[in-house]
Amino acid sequence: MPNNFPEPIENAIKEISKLPGIGKKSALRIVYFLLKEGSSAVESLEGALSTLKNNIEMCSKCRGYKEKTEECPVCSNPKRDKSILCVVESTQDMHLIDSSSGFRGNYFVLHGLISPVRGATPESLKIDDLKRRIEEDGIGEIIIATPYTAEGEATASYIISMIEGGSVKISRIGMGIPIGSELSYVDSETLSRALALRREIK
């Protein structure tokens, strides 16, 4: 890429390429698109960003995002079984589970996983809020749905050790071979764990 763009273009490229999944080339393409489309396209985008910034807040219960003036669409759903709580890494994961599974309990979003390398600690993730929620809401069962990665496992272990003294039932989301996947595409660690975790049929 040439390095003699006018400064406002350089700066827009810099800011846009901070967004996830967007490199410098895509950012440049977006900048040219906006310049070609003109002021009104930029203004709609600015308006959307401004409303996002001003009207969205974190729900104090599930820690997903909600409109400031509205009830949380997840927590306020009357069909939810308030005694079951599913702990997830991110809001995306919450919506994935909620839209694709039959699960109808409540959620607790961690907004990250414990990772000493990245400076994410139980304190920075405010995992202790989970303990408070369990007590305040009388939760009877916790499903830990963090991924089976080093960080996901470390986070699950921390949560388990934090709450295992009480009367709360704790489970971890199932591990094994994904539906539709050939065994040759699954890593050997998953394969060996899937064998160890085999379910008896008859």
Added chain:
Amino acid sequence: MPNNFPEPIENAIKEISKLPGIGKKSALRIVYFLLKEGSSAVESLEGALSTLKNNIEMCSKCRGYKEKTEECPVCSNPKRDKSILCVVESTQDMHLIDSSSGFRGNYFVLHGLISPVRGATPESLKIDDLKRRIEEDGIGEIIIATPYTAEGEATASYIISMIEGGSVKISRIGMGIPIGSELSYVDSETLSRALALRREIK
């Protein structure tokens, strides 16, 4: 994707997914990223967009983009041979040619190609401005660097017929096998044209 997002999130997804190369899933990822990063991240992006909108304009000569208060960095470059003009589809193509080739003439950006299907006409592209520029600036040679696609060829034909009466030398960018490409990766049409366009060596 679930369809019960709070309205400001829905709207931000809608606006962001209008950008080139960004689908609904990427837009959602960007929205969550911005919400997690907080107000200051959104504000830097808003600031960059606003400066882009307010401080950048089209250069009346090359039709590339320049800062309003500055000279066009392309046209004002003293090393340029002002008698040669390269006609390109987009600002991206102009920068590609300028940064990768030895070409040091001036440019004329079309901001599109003639395409009846997409409603892009010689009028909407203001191709006639090219004729005026040739006359006003005493251009002696035109290189048409539109791509070898149906639309690029149609645009080249239109430009050639528009100016061929005068004394201006007209050429079309070279066609053939790209450097480093194996012949098996080149389509047969290009191959047969490349044979027909062979250069005599000895």
